[in-house]
Amino acid sequence: MAIKKEKVSKELILEAARNVFIEKGFDGARMQQIADRAGANKALLHYYFSTKESLFEDVFKEAFSTFAPHFHDELLKVKSFKSFLVFFLDIYIKLLLNHPYLPLFILSELQRNPDKLAQIVKGIVDFELIQQMIKKEMDDGNVVKMDVRELIVNILSLCIFPFAGRPMMQRVLWKNDEVGYVNFLNQRAESIYKFLESTLFINN
Amino acid sequence: MAIKKEKVSKELILEAARNVFIEKGFDGARMQQIADRAGANKALLHYYFSTKESLFEDVFKEAFSTFAPHFHDELLKVKSFKSFLVFFLDIYIKLLLNHPYLPLFILSELQRNPDKLAQIVKGIVDFELIQQMIKKEMDDGNVVKMDVRELIVNILSLCIFPFAGRPMMQRVLWKNDEVGYVNFLNQRAESIYKFLESTLFINN
């Protein structure tokens, strides 16, 4: 590929590494495959990123940063938890629809190497402000009182699991109807909101 | 280990394989490590299970069978969805507490090799009866009407994600307080039930 500019190669490799690592995980990824997909040579990967480990870390850092819920100012400026929730679900589900393999990748790799990757993760996510905001809403009597962290886990569960668990859920519940499952995912933001808003049981 | 009986070795190897595969995944697992942990020789693994792939399949099949929700007769004989839910949550969360690495293992491996493993999975899980049961409860007006599969996904999300997402959740929400997170998991069955039973929002 003699046509390519200098800086472009590095980006092509990173792009290829992103795809391969996220699809196969660190252990399953092959430098050769990354090179192939980047249209480059294996040696070039080492020229730019020295080791597989180091290339992976770059990918992971970026991926985690994408995956972690971010609470920008606009999101925190909403006037109630209810509107925050609508806003957040919309943004976050859209993100997951665009990066469906991210959840399982992040969770698996964090499991594989918690100590090292925890370092990388440090400082990227901050649930402090959002926890305070929810707590206030509970104190004000706008939201049912419960452990705030638990509530956050519940919301994230409902968002993330349908993506991370897709290989299983689509098969056993949707009988491998791919289109049907995609529809389900597309409506997910709205569904979660409705589910949370309603009571599950009618009597008693 | 000349003391061991013939049949015992095979079981020891399988036991070791279970641990290593579930902890590291197929790609990260090493036959050497399995041999070491079984107190046996690498060659012996091949004697009993021929290939790594085939040994893995045995482990996966068993693991999936454990992980998949089973609806025994007792579970289906309960008189309402409400009591079914209490019963199911109790059983399933206990299972996950005993096998905390199962969810991520199953989900990752299904992702890695969907076609092959889907074959293995076939027939192990059956949500038909439970879907019918829930549907009837909705028709009878005992449960809020909604897509049944969606309801099942929601319940499974709330059960499974806290385990699969532990490396992340424990760090960012519990500030790596291991004891606190274990407490959270121990109360999970009850928490989920309460969460589902209550309405999230008080006003409106």
Added chain:
DNA sequence: GTCTATAAAAGGATAGAC
């Protein structure tokens, strides 16, 4: 049935030409 030794292949990394 269990071991040692070794083959055979894969995969990460480096040297050196251009």
Added chain:
DNA sequence: GTCTATCCTTTTATAGAC
């Protein structure tokens, strides 16, 4: 900056003795 060729280590798998 990019390539070819090659080294070195790891890892699966097998042959063959006991």
